[in-house]
Amino acid sequence: xxxxxxxxxxxxxxxxxxxxxxxxxxxxxxxxxxxxxxxxxxxxxxxxxxxxxxxxxxxxxxxxxxxxxxxxxxxxxxxxxxxxxxxxxxxxxxxxxxxxxxxxxxxxxxxxxxxxxxxxxxxxxxxxxxxxxxxxxxxxxxxxxxxxxxxxxxxxxxxxxxxxxxxxxxxxxxxxxxxxxxxxxxxxxxxxxxxxxxxxxxxxxxxxxxxxxxxxxxxxxxx
Amino acid sequence: xxxxxxxxxxxxxxxxxxxxxxxxxxxxxxxxxxxxxxxxxxxxxxxxxxxxxxxxxxxxxxxxxxxxxxxxxxxxxxxxxxxxxxxxxxxxxxxxxxxxxxxxxxxxxxxxxxxxxxxxxxxxxxxxxxxxxxxxxxxxxxxxxxxxxxxxxxxxxxxxxxxxxxxxxxxxxxxxxxxxxxxxxxxxxxxxxxxxxxxxxxxxxxxxxxxxxxxxxxxxxxxxxxxxxxxxxxxxxxxxxxxxxxxxxxxxxxxxxxxxxxxxxxxxxxxxxxxxxxxxxxxxxxxxxxxxxxxxxxxxxxxxxxxxxxxxxxxxxxxxxxxxxxxxxxxxxxxxx
Ligand SMILES: Nc1ncnc2c1ncn2[C@@H]1O[C@H](COP(=O)(O)OP(=O)(O)OP(=O)(O)O)[C@@H](O)[C@H]1O
Ligand SMILES: [Mg+2]
Numbered sequence: 001x002x003x004x005x006x007x008x009x010x011x012x013x014x015x016x017x018x019x020x021x022x023x024x025x026x027x028x029x030x031x032x033x034x035x036x037x038x039x040x041x042x043x044x045x046x047x048x049x050x051x052x053x054x055x056x057x058x059x060x061x062x063x064x065x066x067x068x069x070x071x072x073x074x075x076x077x078x079x080x081x082x083x084x085x086x087x088x089x090x091x092x093x094x095x096x097x098x099x100x101x102x103x104x105x106x107x108x109x110x111x112x113x114x115x116x117x118x119x120x121x122x123x124x125x126x127x128x129x130x131x132x133x134x135x136x137x138x139x140x141x142x143x144x145x146x147x148x149x150x151x152x153x154x155x156x157x158x159x160x161x162x163x164x165x166x167x168x169x170x171x172x173x174x175x176x177x178x179x180x181x182x183x184x185x186x187x188x189x190x191x192x193x194x195x196x197x198x199x200x201x202x203x204x205x206x207x208x209x210x211x212x213x214x215x216x217x218x219x220x221x222x223x
Numbered sequence: 224x225x226x227x228x229x230x231x232x233x234x235x236x237x238x239x240x241x242x243x244x245x246x247x248x249x250x251x252x253x254x255x256x257x258x259x260x261x262x263x264x265x266x267x268x269x270x271x272x273x274x275x276x277x278x279x280x281x282x283x284x285x286x287x288x289x290x291x292x293x294x295x296x297x298x299x300x301x302x303x304x305x306x307x308x309x310x311x312x313x314x315x316x317x318x319x320x321x322x323x324x325x326x327x328x329x330x331x332x333x334x335x336x337x338x339x340x341x342x343x344x345x346x347x348x349x350x351x352x353x354x355x356x357x358x359x360x361x362x363x364x365x366x367x368x369x370x371x372x373x374x375x376x377x378x379x380x381x382x383x384x385x386x387x388x389x390x391x392x393x394x395x396x397x398x399x400x401x402x403x404x405x406x407x408x409x410x411x412x413x414x415x416x417x418x419x420x421x422x423x424x425x426x427x428x429x430x431x432x433x434x435x436x437x438x439x440x441x442x443x444x445x446x447x448x449x450x451x452x453x454x455x456x457x458x459x460x461x462x463x464x465x466x467x468x469x470x471x472x473x474x475x476x477x478x479x480x481x482x483x484x485x486x487x488x489x490x491x492x493x494x495x496x497x498x499x500x501x502x503x504x505x506x507x508x509x510x511x512x513x514x515x516x517x518x519x520x521x522x523x524x525x526x527x528x529x530x531x532x533x534x535x536x537x538x539x540x541x542x543x544x545x546x547x548x549x550x551x552x553x554x555x556x557x558x559x560x
Contacts, residue, residue: 122313122315124311124313124315125315125316125317125318127277127315128309128311128315128316128373128376129317129328130277130304131275131277131304131307131309132304132305132308132309132328132329132332132376132377132379132380133301133302133303133304133305133329133332133333133380134301134328134329134332135301135332138328138331138332142317142320142324142328142331143317146317146319146320147317147318147319149319220319221319222318222319222320222360222362223318223319223360223362
């Protein structure tokens with residue numbers, strides 16, 4: 001098993017294309033996860049007992065849905081959501097199609113991380129804001145989000161890295177991307193060069209995101 | 224100003240119900256500094272948190288400036304809270320926001336226009352002596368400075384009441400004194416009613432006008448601080464007082480005393496030492512001081528002397544009667560042999 005440089009040059013356009021597709025999948029699904037998961041995480045937290053939107057019913061319904069989606073293996077979710085994907089994107093293959101299932105999986109994942117980040121905040125700070133007469137929106141915007149920011153960045157990092165792993169799986173149903181390339185060439189055709197190259201790309205991508213996340217989280221923390 | 228009526232707060236926990244506050248009634252007058260002392264678990268925090276409804280009372284009423292807070296809706300309660308400041312033992316500042324933003328936060332809660340906010344924050348920072356820390360984050364401040372920010376935040380919307388939950392308990396003695404001085408100044412200048420809870424009696428002695436002692440969720444003693452210090456009614460209160468004003472005589476000394484051991488208390492301006500020396504001159508008794516101190520509580524002197532009187536029993540009795548006639552409170556700790 002050796003790396004043949006010729007193969008890399010030959011397949012470079014495919015590698016580039018796959019990398020680009022991976023970026024599309026991650027960007028779209030992370031964008032959706034952020035836009036939906038953040039408010040969902042806030043709701044999961046704020047409906048808790050003793051907090052400003054305390055609501056046992058809402059809390060248990062939201063919690064149940066989040067747990068349910070999270071307990072379905074991604075590969076099954078991928079297949080189960082084919083009709084929905086077809087409805088939204090008009091096709092079931094390619095990076096855009098794969099983004100639908102990735103988004104659905106990432107929303108509850110990120111929402112739970114958001115909830116956990118808020119839970120790490122000293123309750124006293126929220127209480128002091130309540131005592132001062134702050135509105136719930138002010139508490140969210142000026143207490144929860146800023147106080148949880150370093151931890152939220154860690155959550156974003158974790159979500160992005162998990163999405164990279166999941167997006168590789170999306171290759172199974174023809175989602176495209178690096179993972180797809182790895183499976184098509186490396187797995188089905190025993191092409192070790194492509195296998196190694198794609199794995200290396202994934203490793204580098206994960207490392208870069210982790211480092212960037214750690215660094216940002218540290219830089220913005222004023223404690 | 225603040226009326227607490229039959230207030231009870233119970234908590235339901237996994238292990239059953241816990242009573243935090245048990246049938247407490249208290250009235251705090253406008254402009255006074257009211258201290259509540261008690262050991263850990265006595266229910267002080269529960270009580271003070273029921274005043275701004277951080278904790279909803281299980282039963283009873285809490286009226287601040289006439290209106291019963293327990294009847295208010297969410298938004299009305301929020302508005303009412305703007306006028307009830309609160310400071311905490313661990314300050315509870317937003318760590319990711321500057322000193323300026325922490326105080327501005329309170330003003331924005333009241334819908335203050337942005338231009339006014341700047342002026343007001345700067346004035347508040349000036350008042351608490353932190354003008355130079357305007358753009359610093361709480362993590363870079365000392366405990367005392369953090370509490371000053373807490374005070375500025377609590378006072379931002381000109382409250383009528385300031386609630387202090389162990390506001391100095393995390394601070395060293397000197398810093399404690401400077402924060403207490405600040406609270407006193409605020410009380411005098413702005414006529415803000417202050418309720419202060421603490422387990423340190425010297426805090427009460429330093430700045431409170433009236434006080435209550437809590438034990439097991441109940442108020443077991445209440446009165447003007449001076450009176451409570453001069454004549455505590457319960458064992459617990461006496462214990463608290465002795466942490467500040469000690470009249471204890473060491474056991475070996477007590478054992479060696481053969482005469483009548485008395486504790487004499489002079490209130491206000493009665494010149495204690497003069498009266499005692501008059502007594503010694505007029506009656507055939509010998510006096511031996513074991514302890515003597517003049518404490519200033521609310522700037523009023525309280526003279527406390529522990530002494531041994533030796534002489535004929537009849538003379539001693541007369542001497543004691545003389546002291547009582549001169550407005551002294553006399554307590555015989557041990558009769559002569
Ligand atoms: N949120 C809560 N849930 C259950 N029990 C509580 C809660 N808060 C207070 N208690 C209980 O109520 C009682 C009074 O507690 P509280 O905190 O008011 O005491 P405290 O006088 O402020 O004590 P400390 O000096 O330690 O602050 C205690 O027995 C405590 O365990
Ligand atoms: Mg307490």
